[in-house]
Amino acid sequence: MEENQNLSKDMEAQKEKHRHFLTLHLSHKGETKTIGLKKYHAALLGAAIVCVLGGGIVATASYQQAKHQLQASEEQLQAAENANRKLAQKTEVLESENKEYTxxxxxxxxxxxxxxxxxxxxxxxxxxxxxxxxxxxxxxxxxxxxxxxxxxxxxxxxxxxxxxxxxxxxxxxxxxxxxxxxxxxxxxxxxxxxxxxxxxxxxxxxxxNIPMGFPVENGIVSTEFNPGGDSSISDGRVHKGIDLSTRSQILPITATASGTVVEAAFHEDFGYYVKIDHGNGFTTMYAHNSENLVSVGDQVKRGDTIAMTGSTGMSTGIHCHYEIQLNGVYQNPRDFQ
Structure with missing residues (x-):
């Protein structure tokens, strides 16, 4: 009976032995312990090792890829910085040229x-x-x-x-x-x-300095130049100038040439009169004025107002008696219109 039981235990131990992929016997304090690693445990362990190794390989590959990408990014950034620096230099040059251009x-x-x-x-x-x-x-x-x-x-x-x-x-x-x-x-x-x-x-x-024109604008010649008293001229009396009638209006008298006033006074025949020396042999006189507006020594220019027409002295109406002399010789004012 006892033998049968021992045989049964041995057979059971053999079965248990076959069920384990790996058996470890550990001794501690005189006692022996047996640890068995079953086949499915070994399979799980192998799968775990494979997973760990595979994950490490994948992680390593990912790390290398990331490292390469980072290196490429750094190179691109460096290239961008270089390009930006060159662009800044060009911009500075262009700004300088633009300033000079402006x-x-x-x-x-x-x-x-x-x-x-x-x-x-x-x-x-x-x-x-x-x-x-x-x-x-x-x-x-x-x-x-x-x-x-x-x-x-x-x-x-x-x-x-x-x-x-x-x-x-x-x-x-x-x-x-x-x-x-x-x-x-x-x-x-x-x-x-x-x-x-x-x-x-x-x-x-x-x-x-040469007399030009008449001294009264729109004056009408009422008496012509007749120094010899020719009876065929005007009324035949001696007349060394011309009379310019203003038709009863008192109008300005202007100098016919530039010069210096040498006389501005009253004469019993000419009334108030003005005489101008033009410095080149010419003199002009303006007589019968109602008033003189210049004095001896005044410098006048052609066109300056020197007096106002009137009827002073030996006169029968408002007018201007106008004379021209060249080196003491009377000239016909009509020749200087």
């Missing part, structure tokens, strides 16, 4: 304005001289035409300098240089024109 444009605009002002000034001077020449009625027509011809020959070329808004940067220096040359040429033309203008002005000044 300054050049401002200088060019100022230069064009100066040129326009110079041309305008020259044209204004020429126009004023032309007006004075055109007003030389009664003078030598050939002289007036000659002066106008001189002005026309010295005419400056008027150009419309529009404000410069845009131009290529590399052209601004060349454009500025051209304007400088034009400025020099214009200065030379201005000097030349000024010389001509001075000459014309001197000529006009000389002409302004």
């Amino acid at each position: 300054q050049n444009l401002e200088e060019i605009q100022q230069k064009t304005t100066q040129l326009e002002d110079k041309l305008t000034e020259l044209e204004t001077t020429k126009e004023n001289l032309a007006e004075q020449i055109n007003g030389m009625s009664g003078a030598d027509t050939a002289s007036a035409e000659a002066y106008l011809s001189i002005l026309n020959d010295s005419q400056t070329t008027q150009k419309d300098f529009t404000t410069i808004v845009t131009t290529a940067y590399n052209k601004t220096e060349a454009l500025s240089s051209q304007l400088e040359k034009m400025d020099v040429l214009l200065d030379e033309a201005g000097v030349s024109f000024q010389n001509v203008a001075d000459g014309v002005t001197v000529a006009l000044a000389k002409e302004s």
